Amino acid sequence: xxxxxxxxxxxxxxxxxxxGRAHILFAHIxxxxxxxxxxLSLVVHQIYSxxxxxxxxxxxxxxxxGMVLGLQGYNILVDFGSEETLGVMVSLSxxxxxxxVVAALLFAGRAGSALTAEIGLMKSTEQLSAMEMMAxxxxxxxxxxxxxxxxxxxxxxxAIFSAVGVIGGQLVGVGLLGVDDGAYxxxxxxxxxxxxxxxxxxxxxxxxxxxxxxxxxxxxxxxIPTSEGVSxxxxxxxxxxxxxxxxxxxxxxxIMF
Amino acid sequence: MNTRKTEILVGLFIAAxxxxxxxxxxxxxxxxxxxxxxxxxxxxxxxxxxxLKVKSAVTxxxxxxxRVSDISFDAERFEAIVKxxxxxxxxxxxxxxxxxxxxxxxxxxxxxxxxxxxxxxxxKDKDKLKLTQSSLVLEKLISRFVxxxxxxxxxxx
Amino acid sequence: xxxxxxxxxTSSPLVEIRNLSFARGNRMIFDGIDMDIPxxxxxxxxxxxxxxxxxxxxxxxxxxxxxxxxIKVDGIEVTELSRSALFQLRKRMGMLFQNGALLTDMNVYDxxxxxxxxxxxxxxxxxRTLVTMKLQVVGLRGARDLMPSELSGGMxxxxxxxxxxxxxxxxxxxxxxxxxxxxxxxxxxxxLIRELNDALGLSSIVVSHDIEEASSIADNIYLLSGGKVVAxxxxxxxxxxxxxxxxxxxxxxxxxxxxxxxPANDYAEDLLSTGNSK
Numbered sequence: 001x002x003x004x005x006x007x008x009x010x011x012x013x014x015x016x017x018x019x020g021r022a023h024i025l026f027a028h029i030x031x032x033x034x035x036x037x038x039x040l041s042l043v044v045h046q047i048y049s050x051x052x053x054x055x056x057x058x059x060x061x062x063x064x065x066g067m068v069l070g071l072q073g074y075n076i077l078v079d080f081g082s083e084e085t086l087g088v089m090v091s092l093s094x095x096x097x098x099x100x101v102v103a104a105l106l107f108a109g110r111a112g113s114a115l116t117a118e119i120g121l122m123k124s125t126e127q128l129s130a131m132e133m134m135a136x137x138x139x140x141x142x143x144x145x146x147x148x149x150x151x152x153x154x155x156x157x158x159a160i161f162s163a164v165g166v167i168g169g170q171l172v173g174v175g176l177l178g179v180d181d182g183a184y185x186x187x188x189x190x191x192x193x194x195x196x197x198x199x200x201x202x203x204x205x206x207x208x209x210x211x212x213x214x215x216x217x218x219x220x221x222x223x224i225p226t227s228e229g230v231s232x233x234x235x236x237x238x239x240x241x242x243x244x245x246x247x248x249x250x251x252x253x254x255i256m257f
Numbered sequence: 258m259n260t261r262k263t264e265i266l267v268g269l270f271i272a273a274x275x276x277x278x279x280x281x282x283x284x285x286x287x288x289x290x291x292x293x294x295x296x297x298x299x300x301x302x303x304x305x306x307x308x309l310k311v312k313s314a315v316t317x318x319x320x321x322x323x324r325v326s327d328i329s330f331d332a333e334r335f336e337a338i339v340k341x342x343x344x345x346x347x348x349x350x351x352x353x354x355x356x357x358x359x360x361x362x363x364x365x366x367x368x369x370x371x372x373x374x375x376x377x378x379x380x381k382d383k384d385k386l387k388l389t390q391s392s393l394v395l396e397k398l399i400s401r402f403v404x405x406x407x408x409x410x411x412x413x414x
Numbered sequence: 415x416x417x418x419x420x421x422x423x424t425s426s427p428l429v430e431i432r433n434l435s436f437a438r439g440n441r442m443i444f445d446g447i448d449m450d451i452p453x454x455x456x457x458x459x460x461x462x463x464x465x466x467x468x469x470x471x472x473x474x475x476x477x478x479x480x481x482x483x484x485i486k487v488d489g490i491e492v493t494e495l496s497r498s499a500l501f502q503l504r505k506r507m508g509m510l511f512q513n514g515a516l517l518t519d520m521n522v523y524d525x526x527x528x529x530x531x532x533x534x535x536x537x538x539x540x541x542r543t544l545v546t547m548k549l550q551v552v553g554l555r556g557a558r559d560l561m562p563s564e565l566s567g568g569m570x571x572x573x574x575x576x577x578x579x580x581x582x583x584x585x586x587x588x589x590x591x592x593x594x595x596x597x598x599x600x601x602x603x604x605x606l607i608r609e610l611n612d613a614l615g616l617s618s619i620v621v622s623h624d625i626e627e628a629s630s631i632a633d634n635i636y637l638l639s640g641g642k643v644v645a646x647x648x649x650x651x652x653x654x655x656x657x658x659x660x661x662x663x664x665x666x667x668x669x670x671x672x673x674x675x676x677p678a679n680d681y682a683e684d685l686l687s688t689g690n691s692k
Contacts, residue, residue, distance in 0.1 A: 041260075048263045052270045091285050122518070130515035133475050134529045134577075135504040141532070156274025163277035166285055185284065190314065194286040202278070 032140035042145040050111045051153030062161035066168025087188035090169030095201045099162030104208035108241040112216035116237040119220025120230035154209025200256045212241040296345045301386035306337040308367035317371040322347045351376040355388035434483035445641035456618040458632030467621040508578030508586045514570035516562040548576040568599025585617045592624040
């Protein structure tokens with residue numbers, strides 16, 4: 001019993017220690033942003049590996065999610081004789097929820113894990129130590145540009161996901177199931193609000209971008225510098241950021257809509 | 258990695274992302290409707306506007322020509338005041354145009370349908386519609402229906 | 415740069431360690447050691463694995479803080495420096511990590527140019543000249559465009575050396591430079607360490623357990639064991655010293671002051687016990 005309590009206490013303490021370290025690191029990363037401004041090429045290179053390389057999976061998943069929504073939505077709506085509102089259903093589910101959330105989950109799996117693995121590997125091969133010994137702050141030189149790249153890429157990826165999804169829904173709904181093309185778009189435009197829906201969706205994806213990249217970067221930087229430690233950290237990045245994205249999504253939805 | 262190639266791809270990526278945002282704003286949402294808000298505003302009093310919302314469609318002959326821009330309550334006459342924004346190109350509506358609240362489909366959205374009268378003068382900004390017909394409330398309709406049956410029963414006896 | 419940077423008199427030691435203690439968890443790594451690293455010479459720090467030789471380099475570089483004691487590098491107390499002052503000092507230190515620690519996403523040229531680009535605003539033309547000179551010193555001018563993954567271990571270390579001297583430091587620290595090298599590249603590294611030290615007027619610290627190589631280039635040797643300095647002096651003096659420990663280490667005897675057996679309970683008792691590990 002006492003052992004169990006001790007174990008509980010120890011894991012609680014280590015949890016709060018990690019949380020504290022994560023916040024200190026976050027402050028440090030943000031502190032490095034001003035020094036990044038004259039060196040945007042560093043950020044551009046990270047946007048390539050974080051954003052451009054995630055593009056394919058985002059495009060494909062967005063298209064298929066949109067197509068599935070079109071198919072499922074049609075089957076439900078046709079029972080009520082209101083298949084004209086298919087566009088509304090597809091676009092609202094994408095813009096409000098699926099776009100930001102699924103894109104963030106995919107982003108965590110594709111870019112987040114890669115970030116953790118890369119930084120963890122740099123740590124285990126002493127590259128970060130070497131930078132420190134060269135009087136270069138590895139947090140500013142390595143972590144800040146990656147963080148900024150995630151912060152910039154995530155909303156763009158989510159927007160691409162939603163846009164492609166709306167087109168996918170149109171392909172299925174209009175092309176395959178015979179919903180009127182004009183009704184698909186005009187009903188959508190009537191019901192989707194720029195501020196309530198799209199703007200809030202973008203805010204969601206920005207929050208997710210910050211959180212996922214933060215977790216990924218922290219896990220990499222905090223990883224035990226062995227191959228086992230790095231692989232564990234990579235797993236943790238995907239699991240933790242997925243959970244946090246889903247939890248935050250609930251909170252944000254409750255606040256916004 | 259070739260720097261130039263990377264930068265071009267990143268440029269394309271950012272452009273694609275912005276294009277997607279732009280498409281969401283222009284084609285998916287109602288931004289283009291906001292932008293066309295150059296128009297004139299008329300008001301109409303209704304006894305009952307239940308189900309009508311701000312931004313509900315305003316149509317004439319089934320074509321959307323404007324939107325509901327505001328709904329408020331007149332505390333003196335116990336009526337609803339509805340402000341309607343009509344797009345500026347439709348500036349030849351006669352002054353005695355009437356407004357009714359309709360439902361799209363059985364359970365669909367409420368919208369305002371306008372019907373032209375025969376007046377020579379045209380509606381201008383801040384004008385008020387005189388002839389209005391209120392929203393159909395399903396419960397009232399049903400009770401009237403049931404009442405008429407009861408009345409019929411009584412007269413039969 | 416090496417001339418202007420030395421502020422105190424040339425006779426005083428470059429690195430002065432006094433009463434240094436450091437613990438990791440409950441294990442004492444260093445227990446009150448004193449050390450002097452003289453200027454312009456190569457000092458080897460030797461000892462069995464796990465005696466914290468690498469930790470010592472990190473302490474000198476200010477990457478970790480000691481429990482007690484003082485570390486003075488060129489007259490500056492490392493343990494009390496602010497972060498920015500520490501970074502200023504580190505620009506004058508070069509360090510070679512065990513496996514080179516080259517940045518894997520850049521080629522050889524960019525790796526060597528990296529510290530120059532980060533710390534100076536030299537034109538690309540100047541940087542090219544500097545990098546080419548450094549590469550020529552380590553004999554890898556032809557490998558300029560290779561990626562770190564395409565280099566052999568010895569080549570990676572030579573590139574890392576070129577990178578470490580890119581900013582013309584006053585001292586070099588080598589962490590196990592000879593581990594896992596074939597005899598040829600070992601010879602190359604030995605020669606390079608010596609030549610760099612003499613040609614650039616550096617002071618070098620070599621951490622190693624390769625006795626032959628280390629003692630062949632070192633002017634001074636410190637032997638560490640159990641968190642203490644067990645012997646120090648010139649290589650010859652140590653070979654002739656009466657210290658039992660130095661004899662065991664330098665001759666590679668399996669048993670001696672460093673026992674062959676990890677501390678355990680009595681052997682016979684262990685065999686006769688019923689197998690319950692209590």
